[in-house]
Amino acid sequence: MAEFAEPLARLIQECKRLPGIGQKSAQRIAFHLLRTPREDAATLAQAILDVKDKLGICEQCNNISDSAICLYCRDPHREHSTICVVEEAHNILPIETTHTFRGLYHVLQGAISPLRGIGPEQLQIKSLVDRLHNGDVQEIILATNPTVEGEATAVYLSRLLKPLGPRITRIAMGIPVGSDLEFADEVTMSRSLENRREM
Numbered sequence: 001m002a003e004f005a006e007p008l009a010r011l012i013q014e015c016k017r018l019p020g021i022g023q024k025s026a027q028r029i030a031f032h033l034l035r036t037p038r039e040d041a042a043t044l045a046q047a048i049l050d051v052k053d054k055l056g057i058c059e060q061c062n063n064i065s066d067s068a069i070c071l072y073c074r075d076p077h078r079e080h081s082t083i084c085v086v087e088e089a090h091n092i093l094p095i096e097t098t099h100t101f102r103g104l105y106h107v108l109q110g111a112i113s114p115l116r117g118i119g120p121e122q123l124q125i126k127s128l129v130d131r132l133h134n135g136d137v138q139e140i141i142l143a144t145n146p147t148v149e150g151e152a153t154a155v156y157l158s159r160l161l162k163p164l165g166p167r168i169t170r171i172a173m174g175i176p177v178g179s180d181l182e183f184a185d186e187v188t189m190s191r192s193l194e195n196r197r198e199m
Helices: 005-015 023-035 039-053 089-096 126-132 147-163 184-194
Strands: 079-086 103-107 141-142 167-170
Touching: 005 023, 079 089, 079 126, 089 103, 103 126, 126 147, 141 147, 147 167
Parallel strands: 079 103, 079 141, 141 167
Antiparallel strands: none
């Protein structure tokens, strides 16, 4: 393996700790930063520190926020009768990019995973139940990931929340637009058939 000066080697090691970054990508990032002006490197470093120092968790929905209440919860134009439940804060972005959902969110901060020692008590479920007690919520959309953990979490939440009154729905899953049926696995194909709709 090539030897680098200690500061560069340390930067490469730190870059490798980022998700999806291997040795070669870490080296490319490190050499890019080495070539950039000091001001740009300082701006990047400050942005990283600001994320750590200036962001927190929304008191209502557990989303990432720069104030006590996140931008979705404090938006008066959002529909307060519908809450979309997601596993992590970054799961909100794909929903928002559709420009079709105008309700509120609730971030669980994970999914039930007995193998990793994560049970319902480690998730932000109690705060979701507390949000239902004001009586405004009419529908809960379970938008957990289509994984074993996400499905287990959705089933658990459905059983827990149904007796509390709101309509409980689950996002549809199946064949993505633009793909070919021959590449669909059995689970995806069966989900597509289950979630079919009338035309």
